[in-house]
Amino acid sequence: xxxxxxxxxxxxxxxxxxxxxxxxxxxxxxxxxxxxxxxxxxxxxxxxxxxxxxxxxxxxxxxxxxxxxxxxxxxxxxxxxxxxxxxxxxxxxxxxxxxxxxxxxxxxxxxxxxxxxxxxxxxxxxxxxxxxxxxxxxxxxxxxxxxxxxxxxxxxxxxxxxxxxxxxxxxxxxxxxxxxxxxxxxxxxxxxxxxxxxxxxxxxxxxxxxxxxxxxxxxxxxxxxxxxxxxxxxxxxxxxxxxxxxxxxxxxxxxxxxxxxxxxxxxxxxxxxxxxxxxxxxxxxxxxxxxxxxxxxxxxxxxxxxxxxxxxxxxxxxxxxxxxxxxxxxxxxxxxxxxxxxxxxxxxxxxxxxxxxxxxxxxxxxxxxxxxxxxxxxxxxxxxxxxxxxxxxxxxxxxxxxxxxxxxxxxxxxxxxxxxxxxxxxxxxxxxxxxxxxxxxxxxxxxxxxxxxxxxxxxxxxxxxxxxxxxxxxxxxxxxxxxxxxxxxxxxxxxxxxxxxxxxxxxxxxxxxxxxxxxxxxxxxxxxxxxxxxxxxxxxxxxxxxxxxxxxxxxxxxxxxxxxxxxxxxxxxxx
Amino acid sequence: xxxxxxxxxxxxxxxxxxxxxxxxxxxxxxxxxxxxxxxxxxxxxxxxxxxxxxxxxxxxxxxxxxxxxxxxxxxxxxxxxxxxxxxxxxxxxxxxxxxxxxxxxxxxxxxxxxxxxxxxxxxxxxxxxxxxxxxxxxxxxxxxxxxxxxxxxxxxxxxxxxxxxxxxxxxxxxxxxxxxxxxxxxxxx
Numbered sequence: 143x144x145x146x147x148x149x150x151x152x153x154x155x156x157x158x159x160x161x162x163x164x165x166x167x168x169x170x171x172x173x174x175x176x177x178x179x180x181x182x183x184x185x186x187x188x189x190x191x192x193x194x195x196x197x198x199x200x201x202x203x204x205x206x207x208x209x210x211x212x213x214x215x216x217x218x219x220x221x222x223x224x225x226x227x228x229x230x231x232x233x234x235x236x237x238x239x240x241x242x243x244x245x246x247x248x249x250x251x252x253x254x255x256x257x258x259x260x261x262x263x264x265x266x267x268x269x270x271x272x273x274x275x276x277x278x279x280x281x282x283x284x285x286x287x288x289x290x291x292x293x294x295x296x297x298x299x300x301x302x303x304x305x306x307x308x309x310x311x312x313x314x315x316x317x318x319x320x321x322x323x324x325x326x327x328x329x330x331x332x333x334x335x336x337x338x339x340x341x342x343x344x345x346x347x348x349x350x351x352x353x354x355x356x357x358x359x360x361x362x363x364x365x366x367x368x369x370x371x372x373x374x375x376x377x378x379x380x381x382x383x384x385x386x387x388x389x390x391x392x393x394x395x396x397x398x399x400x401x402x403x404x405x406x407x408x409x410x411x412x413x414x415x416x417x418x419x420x421x422x423x424x425x426x427x428x429x430x431x432x433x434x435x436x437x438x439x440x441x442x443x444x445x446x447x448x449x450x451x452x453x454x455x456x457x458x459x460x461x462x463x464x465x466x467x468x469x470x471x472x473x474x475x476x477x478x479x480x481x482x483x484x485x486x487x488x489x490x491x492x493x494x495x496x497x498x499x500x501x502x503x504x505x506x507x508x509x510x511x512x513x514x515x516x517x518x519x520x521x522x523x524x525x526x527x528x529x530x531x532x533x534x535x536x537x538x539x540x541x542x543x544x545x546x547x548x549x550x551x552x553x554x555x556x557x558x559x560x561x562x563x564x565x566x567x568x569x570x571x572x573x574x575x576x577x578x579x580x581x582x583x584x585x586x587x588x589x590x591x592x593x594x595x596x597x598x599x600x601x602x603x604x605x606x607x608x609x610x611x612x613x614x615x616x617x618x619x620x621x622x623x624x625x626x627x628x629x630x631x632x633x634x635x636x637x638x639x640x641x642x643x644x645x646x647x648x649x650x651x652x653x654x655x656x657x658x659x660x661x662x663x664x665x666x667x668x669x670x671x672x673x674x675x676x677x678x679x680x681x682x683x684x685x686x687x688x689x690x691x692x693x694x695x696x697x698x699x700x701x702x703x704x705x706x707x708x709x710x711x712x713x714x715x716x717x
Numbered sequence: 718x719x720x721x722x723x724x725x726x727x728x729x730x731x732x733x734x735x736x737x738x739x740x741x742x743x744x745x746x747x748x749x750x751x752x753x754x755x756x757x758x759x760x761x762x763x764x765x766x767x768x769x770x771x772x773x774x775x776x777x778x779x780x781x782x783x784x785x786x787x788x789x790x791x792x793x794x795x796x797x798x799x800x801x802x803x804x805x806x807x808x809x810x811x812x813x814x815x816x817x818x819x820x821x822x823x824x825x826x827x828x829x830x831x832x833x834x835x836x837x838x839x840x841x842x843x844x845x846x847x848x849x850x851x852x853x854x855x856x857x858x859x860x861x862x863x864x865x866x867x868x869x870x871x872x873x874x875x876x877x878x879x880x881x882x883x884x885x886x887x888x889x890x891x892x893x894x895x896x897x898x899x900x901x902x903x904x905x906x
Contacts, residue, residue, distance in 0.1 A: 146735075146742050146750075251753045275749075308751040308776035309735070311742055379776065386775035452779045466780050466799035470832045472792060473818040475725065477761035513821060678821060683760055686815050687822035695815070696855070 147312045149279040149305040153243060154179035155312065156283025157187065157213050160239070161320035164188045164205035166198040168555065169584035170217030171252035172306040173245035177215055178587070181596040191587055191596045194523070194555040195220035199227045199242060206240040207332065208323040211287055218246040218259045219522065223556070228266050231296050232349075233342040235331035238321050239290035239297075241283065242268075246302045248422045249449040252583075254503065254522060256447070258423035263298045263400035267346050269353050270298040270400040271362065272378040276310035282397060284318070285362065293349055293356075298400075302422065304379040304449065354401045362397030365410050372459070373414025375407065375427060375438075380450050384420045387456040402430050411436050418459060422450050479508045481684035482659045482699035484623045484649035485576050489516040489547070490680060490703070491629040492574065495637060497545040500529035502557070504549035505583045505651075506576050514681035517547075524548070524556030530571035531564040543637050545572040550606070551581035551589045558613065564642050565614030572636045573615075573644045576623075577606060578651040586653060610644045617643035624649060624658065626703050652699060663698035663715070664705060666691065670712035677704040677713065719778040720866070721800055722765040724789025725814050729859030733787075734765040736863055739880045741769040744872045751776035762793055787866050789845075789858065790814050795829035801836045808865055808905065810858060812846040841905040848899050857896045864900020874901070 167177035181189040192198040195216040202214040247253040263270035273279040286297040377396040394410040419428040419440040428440035443458040457464040485506040501517035510517035530546035581587040588594040593603030617639045636643035650656040673690040684698035705713040752765035780799045786807045788794035818824040849858040
């Protein structure tokens with residue numbers, strides 16, 4: 143049976159067909175739909191959102207030690223969080239196959255960097271598979287489980303946004319068995335004390351040597367001879383782009399891209415006149431090909447930054463400029479916080495108190511955009527609290543108004559340790575937890591603060607205020623961000639407190655059913671509006687400025703924040 | 718055949734391109750489709766590439782190869798001109814959503830038709846949003862535009878209803894079929 147699946151849906155299907163029984167993940171674009179699909183479509187597989195990617199990989203490792211086939215799923219930067227267990231996991235004995243899915247984001251569609259996670263395969267010394275279509279996403283997931291069990295190693299399955307979020311026709315198969323968990327003890331292979339780890343390291347080196355032989359023989363690496371004039375070594379979606387641009391060229395299509403098939407590369411090189419390595423981001427394969435003493439083109443003409451496409455590859459190889467014509471200068475349309483977003487009022491309140499606002503990863507990062515211009519830093523998950531503490535400590539008490547904002551999901555991911563540090567080290571920054579009861583940016587996933595699991599089952603509902611107090615914060619207040627005038631006063635009071643303070647800005651995401659807005663648009667009385675632009679300063683997409691007056695369009699959901707701030711009282715209707 | 722759908726996050730472009738892909742697969746084509754989810758969807762520009770043929774390699778349409786552009790919003794129709802084939806068919810929903818620079822009053826909403834005319838004379842403005850409003854559901858614009866698009870493609874009308882029936886929940890099927898039919902009534906060459 144054929145079905146159109148995204149790369150992510152195909153990976154979930156592959157896990158099912160491979161007999162995987164345990165999948166863990168933290169949401170992150172472009173990886174999120176993998177666990178979501180597992181939870182929605184395959185009830186026989188245990189699925190869980192974990193608070194962060196380190197937890198996701200470690201629980202999967204536990205499942206593998208118990209004999210189950212498992213998969214841990216994350217976006218590229220999530221692997222940084224999981225890097226600690228990842229570096230030692232290959233030293234340990236793998237029982238059930240364990241696959242780490244890393245979904246990279248060339249072009250930074252929804253990320254803070256475009257790191258190339260293929261380096262992790264080499265760094266951790268584990269095999270890596272790179273699918274180039276949805277069909278391969280499914281097939282390679284099954285292959286990854288097999289390789290994991292055959293060689294006793296975690297396997298990296300690396301996708302990119304254009305694989306995870308592209309759709310293609312996939313031939314579905316049946317589930318091929320599974321494994322029954324059983325308790326075993328392998329202290330020499332599972333207790334990574336120096337004495338044991340020292341013994342295990344040579345096992346990894348020997349395994350990689352065996353995998354090189356396997357890579358040369360694997361059907362995942364295949365020579366497709368066309369014209370011998372141009373030979374292209376490529377992997378992932380870049381292979382499809384190159385094939386589109388040069389349908390008559392010869393290809394060495396690499397599916398198992400670490401360790402590379404050295405003999406096959408030499409054989410292919412001998413058959414073609416001009417050799418190119420076509421890959422997105424870093425010259426990962428190119429440098430290894432060159433290390434074999436083989437001369438080739440690649441990043442001398444292909445870009446290191448951003449994603450590729452057929453036209454970029456064509457112009458790099460032919461030397462002709464891409465025919466992309468003249469593009470009119472149109473006003474850009476960047477993503478923005480939704481009309482009625484509860485973050486807007488709290489960011490405004492902080493701004494009005496002249497705070498420096500250390501930001502974090504989430505929808506509120508979009509508060510960076512003018513006219514709100516409310517976010518002053520954004521580095522990685524959980525960094526904002528620590529930025530604020532570092533800065534506030536350097537300035538000393540009462541000198542500058544330093545605050546941090548962090549979403550609820552991000553706080554559970556990696557904000558708790560930062561807040562603990564701030565309390566422990568007698569910090570004084572104001573930390574605002576923007577609690578919208580979901581992981582909003584990735585499309586509303588549940589987390590430990592929502593009381594609901596990935597499958598919609600009820601579970602413990604964390605008391606955030608108590609957690610914050612338990613970490614050592616004395617001044618804690620839960621605030622309604624839609625009551626902006628009061629929020630502004632609360633921020634002022636928190637800043638005046640000598641010592642660390644936490645405001646929990648609590649209101650459900652406006653995209654949730656539980657949202658606290660009427661859903662009906664407000665109106666502006668043009669006779670009363672003075673054109674002062676205070677409402678425009680909120681940066682709400684529902685408020686337009688035309689003919690020196692504010693106008694509210696149909697995207698307004700009636701949150702009333704602009705009406706509260708309108709001095710002449712021109713905004714009304716529903717509030 | 719290469720179809721590009723453009724518009725603004727939240728307009729239902731992804732569901733429309735999913736349905737197009739489903740219909741084409743059921744009609745025996747190889748299909749690939751690519752778009753961006755996540756941050757880019759929060760009211761930002763959205764573009765979905767749908768390609769179908771006997772065999773498709775790249776999920777992205779090469780520059781100058783788009784046969785049909787279906788834009789859910791007027792300005793967004795001109796954002797990706799480089800993809801358009803000479804004399805491509807361009808279908809534009811008559812709907813304007815002001816981008817931030819227009820909202821704040823620093824720029825005017827541009828007339829994009831002259832830019833498109835440099836590539837093609839085959840431009841059709843359709844009142845998809847007006848029909849959706851009239852039918853009492855502004856969010857139904859995607860299925861109306863899909864109805865318009867369907868008249869330019871091979872599969873019979875019934876193939877679209879099969880896809881709607883298999884992909885949508887029962888309680889919204891009738892309204893979507895109604896919207897699709899209204900779209901099909903709009904005559905374009």
